[in-house]
Amino acid sequence: MKTPITLTCLVLLVTTLLAGCKKKDDPVAPTPPAVNEEEVITTLVITFTDQENSSEVFELRYADVDGVGGDPPVATGDALPNNRAFHVALQVLNESASPAIDLTGEISAEGAEHQFFFQGVGAYPVISYADTDSNGRPIGLTNIGFTTASGTGTLTVILRHMPDKNGTDVATGDITNAGGETDLVATIPITVQ
Amino acid sequence: MSILRVLFFCSLFLMPIMGVAQDTTCTLVIRGRVVDEHDQGPLSFAEVYIPALNKGAVADQQGRFVLSGLCAGRYLLRIAHLGCETVERIVQLDSDVDLRLELEHHAQELAEFEVARSRPDEHVGLPNEGVNKEAMEASGRSLVEMLSTINGVTVLQSGPTIGKPVIHGLSGNRVLILNQGIRQEDQQWGTEHAPGLDPFSSDRLTVVKGASSVQYGSDAMGGVVIIEPVELPRSEGVRGEVRGLGVANGKGGGGNVQLEGGVHGLRGFGWRLQGSARKLGDASAPGYVLSNTGMNEAATSAAIGYRDHRWNTTIFYSYFGRELGILRASHIGNLTDLQTAITNAQPWYVGEFTYAIDAPRQNSAHHLLKAEVGYAVGDRDCLVLTYARQADDRQEFDIRRAGRSAIPATDLSLITQSGDLVYKHWIGPHLHGKIGANGMEQENLNVPGTGIRPLIPNFRKRTGALFVLEHLPINDELELEAGVRSEAARIDVALYNAQDSLVRPVHRFTNHAFSLGANWSVTDSSRIRFNIGSAFRPPHVSELYSEGLHHGAAALEMGDDRLGSERSVKATVDLDGAWFGGRLRTNITLYTDRIDGYIYLRPNGAQLTIRGAFPVFDYIATDAFLYGSDLTVEWRSTDRFKWRSRASLVRGRDQVLNEWLFQMPADRMEHALVFSTTTHGKWRAIQISLTGQYVFRQSRVPNGVDYTDPPAAYDLFGLQASATRSAGKHELRMGVQLSNLLDRAYRDYMDRFRYYADARGMDAMLWLRYSFGRTEGDHRPLNE
Structure with missing residues (x-):
């Protein structure tokens, strides 16, 4: 009976192979890289500058500093005077990084792929585009705004990435046919007095 | 002798x-x-x-x-x-x-x-069905589409390019895929991750529709998909084949070249080389282009082996690479965008047809290296040692700002090594079987540089298992099988928690499985297969630690690190019968499947973020109960005409909440009229079949889990034809396949992109195969 000997040899060989193959490394999982999410938008700042008097500046701010998840966003801001015309500038920040990163330049550089839309309820500043992308279509970073009635209301600012800027009425600020992906939605309470 | x-x-x-x-x-x-x-x-x-x-x-x-x-x-x-x-x-x-x-x-x-001479049934008592080479060629463009020709197997889709097999209502990590005898280890946790497998690398697929954890380990809950290895040639002479494929919907095609042979003067050596490539542009739904649904694939494999009276050695390597686009209109920002997409009849973005693939897109590559040594111990026993290494790379590209679309948003490297040792033994005519040990080590690494918090953390997983599976032939009519397995798994995880500090939790899971099966030949023309078996699945790291936004689903998904293993017991009965001298054949499979700790995503309110509102989904465990049946009836009216009807039903219940389970395949049936004739001119083996498929509307859905109602019922018609002719010493086989003949606009409940667009419209596929150098003596007469 040579079988048991052959078998023993084989089992020995196998055991040696298995043992030899075994890696003698750290049993724990490899350390993941720490990630600094540069492109995350946490904050929208809207600056209203009186067209007649550039020293009169009002600011609205919508911030979700801990990013998606965690605490809900917080809206803060000044009351706006009634019956005024403003230069309205938008600024987009990543305040989860330190120091904060200004992402406005990225959006401006890719203006053809971005567009802000403005919607209001009650008393709110009516905003119209004052900038254009490389195709002559609006982006919405630089605008003009008017307040025409006093009271309270809300202003909703939506940033769409890769919208269809050729869609019907999209260039005039109607979001209905814009498509694309929503990068930012800020609904800010407004007081006009 | x-x-x-x-x-x-x-x-x-x-x-x-x-x-x-x-x-x-x-x-x-x-x-x-x-x-x-x-x-x-x-x-x-x-x-x-x-x-x-x-x-x-x-x-x-x-x-x-x-x-x-x-x-x-x-x-x-x-x-x-x-x-x-x-x-x-x-x-x-x-x-x-x-x-x-x-x-x-x-x-x-x-x-x-x-x-x-014993060739014991590998799956005693389990319903199993195969797709052979001819059927594979004639049944679709991807491996998963080929599998779906099996009754009881459906597809979980994410648009026209991504599909995952569903067996008896279960998919993803609840279906095990065995490629070349090795567990396919890729990123199977996401519904948008299709298995990386080359349909040309095998010539037979088998689906086992039952719980088989004893033999194959964890995850074999709904069933097992087996991509069978092709036997290496042993005789001299080179032979091979060239295949071509043209696809109308997507305006693409592909090809495969395969060569194999023995080695002159070295009896017992055999080799095979194979390479394939496919390219498809945007698919089309009726009326519009499904923009950014193109795909490129390239694959290759090589095998070499030696075989003599004691040794049987094979080394096998395969590579599969795929780049695919994800429907442009499916990339959305928040819940409002999703709701807008659902109410629009057409996707918001429809471009011109193109072969170009843009973000969102995926790149994946899968390598498999396998070495196997079999040694015959004595006259009857056999020892087999298998080592395998798999490397799976996956990169997913999102639409990002400032040129970051070229930087992967997800970049994962998964490396798996496994070793199996199986001893097949003969104790007596009424007791023989196999006993084995498996070990596996797996490392998942987030490749740095994405600039995005990883969706799943880094982890290292180790498992070790022992199993025994014995055949017990009782008499001429009855054969039993029984088996048990124990498996231990340890998962070491490394991630940054919400406070951004590095934590290293460890999870341990121990599971056991059993299986009892019986094959009973009641008469010559009828047979019963019965199996009751258990299966288990430790939770995937994604279910334990997901925390964040799932883009395509517009949902915040939250893992739970306290989840335990899923454990199931599935019972199947398979009745096979032939009547009226074989003119009528019937097959019915009935099954019940009880799963304790079934993990799924449950809605838990909504969360407001600066990107808008998102629904929150938590991974939670419940007890699930699935049952259903597959039915096939075949009637051969004349030698030339055959009618075949099939139906498949699945029901899934959440036992804790007493409601239906989400995402269970709708009831469906298929009828086919097959005409076959022997010769016509120089052509032979001519077959033409007309098929009609009807898929019911899924009315059994849980409340409040989905964003919209299930889509309507639909019917699809198809026509296939194939024939063979000799070309000198060689052979040419070709066929056409027309699907969705009436160009129906429809959406399937099991397609995650049904929120955004219709499924693929009418399609035509032309394929041919040219075989050359096939020599006599390839298959040794068994009674030599």
């Missing part, structure tokens, strides 16, 4: 499909049962052989055999059984036949040889 016997025995173990030679021309089937002339008892492991084709099959324990892939014609059939006189019979084959073959046999000589 003894050497041959051992060789054969061992080879059977490594090549479960050997014996049914893989000739590639035609599609007819000879089925039958070999019985003793005197007592009408089955002659187990009898050989049925067609000398003219060098083609043979070995009957199973109960004397049943199948010879498939035959051309029409007149054949001499030689039936041999040790202890019997070899007999020959002439068979005129015009359509599939059922035979009852009687041999005169001398019982006293049988006992020993029976063993040596």
Whole structure:
């Protein structure tokens, strides 16, 4: 009976192979890289500058500093005077990084792929585009705004990435046919007095 | 004689499909049962052989055999059984036949040889169904589409390019895929992750529709998809084939080249080389282009082996690479965007047809290296050692700002090493089986540089398992199988928690599984298969630690690190019958599946973020109960016409909340009229079939889990035709396949992109295969 000997040899060989193959490394999982999410938008700042008097500046701010998840966003801001015309500038920040990163330049550089839309309820500043992308279509970073009635209301600012800027009425600020992906939605309470 | 016997025995173990030679021309089937002339008892492991084709099959324990892939014609059939006189019979084959073959046999000589030829059923009691090479060629563009031709198998889709097999209502990590005998280890946790497998690398797919954790380990809950290895040639001479494929919807195509042969002067050596590539542009739904749904694939494989009377060694390597686009309109920002997409009849973005693939897109590459050594111990036992290494790279590109679209948003590297040692033993004629040990180590690494918090953390997983599976043939009609497995897993995780500090949690899971199966031949023409088995699945790291936004689903998904293993018990009964002299064949599979700790995503309110509102989904565990049935009826009215009807039903209940489970396949049925004829001019093996499929609306859905109502019922018609002709010494086989003939606009409940767009419209596919250099003597006569 040579079988048991052959078998023993084989089992020995196998055991040696298995043992030899075994890696003698750290049993724990490899350390993941720490990630600094540069492109995350946490904050929208809207600056209203009186067209007649550039020293009169009002600011609205919508911030979700801990990013998606965690605490809900917080809206803060000044009351706006009634019956005024403003230069309205938008600024987009990543305040989860330190120091904060200004992402406005990225959006401006890719203006053809971005567009802000403005919607209001009650008393709110009516905003119209004052900038254009490389195709002559609006982006919405630089605008003009008017307040025409006093009271309270809300202003909703939506940033769409890769919208269809050729869609019907999209260039005039109607979001209905814009498509694309929503990068930012800020609904800010407004007081006009 | 003894050497041959051992060789054969061992080879059977490594090549479960050997014996049914893989000739590639035609599609007819000879089925039958070999019985003793005197007592009408089955002659187990009898050989049925067609000398003219060098083609043979070995009957199973109960004397049943199948010879498939035959051309029409007149054949001499030689039936041999040790202890019997070899007999020959002439068979005129015009359509599939059922035979009852009687041999005169001398019982006293049988006992020993029976063993040596034994080819035990690998899945006793489990319903299992295969797709052969001809059916694979004629049934679709991807491996998963080919699988879905099996009753009870459906597809979970994410648009036209991404599909995952669903067996009896379960998919993803609840279906195990075995490629070349190795567990396919890729990123199977996401519904948008299709398995990275080349449909050209195999010529047979088998689906086992039952719980099989005993034999295959964790995840084999709904069933197992087996991509069978192709046997290496052993004789000299180079042969091969070239295949081509043209696809209308997507304006693309592909090809495959395969060469194989033996080595001159080195008997026992064999090799094979194979390479394939496919390219498709944007698919189209009725009326519009599904923008950014193109795909490029390239794959290659190489195998070399040596085989003698004791040793059987194979080294196999394969690479599969895929780049695919994800429907542009499916990339959305928040819940409002999703709701807008649902109310719009058309996707918001429809561009011109293009081959270009833009973000969102995926790149994946899968490498498999396998080395296997089999050694015959004594006359009857066999020891097999297998080592495998898999490397899976996956990069997903999102639409990002400032040129970051070219930087992957997800970049994962998964490396898996596994070793298996199996000892196949013979204790006696009523007890034989296998005992084995498996070990696996897996490392998942987030490749730095994405600039995005990883969706799943880094982890290292180790498992070790022991199993035993024994066959217990009771008598000529009844065969039992029983098995148990124990498996331990340890998962080491490394991630940054919400406070951004590095934590290293460890999870340990121990699971056990059992299986009991029976094959019972009630009469020559009817058989019952019964199995009750358990399966388990430790939670995936994604279910434990997901925390964040799932883009395509517009949902915040939250893992739970306290989740335990899913454990299931599934019972299946499979009834197979032939009536009216084989003109009517019926098959019915019934099953129930109880899953404790079934993990799923449950809605838990909504969260407001600066990107808008998102629904929150938590991974939670419940107890699930699934049941259903698959039914097939086949009626051969004349030699040329055959009618086939199939139906498949699945029900899934959440036992805790007493409601339906989400994402269960809707009821469906399919009817086919098949016309086949032997010759027409220079063509032979001509087959034309007209199919109609009806998928019901899924009305059994849980409340508040989905964003919209399930889509309406739909019907699809298809037409296939195929034929073969000789080209000198070589052979040409070709076919056309037309699907969704009426260009129906429809959406399927199991397609995650049904929120955004219709499914693919009408399609036409033309394929051909040119085989050359096929030599005689390829398949050794078994009674030599």
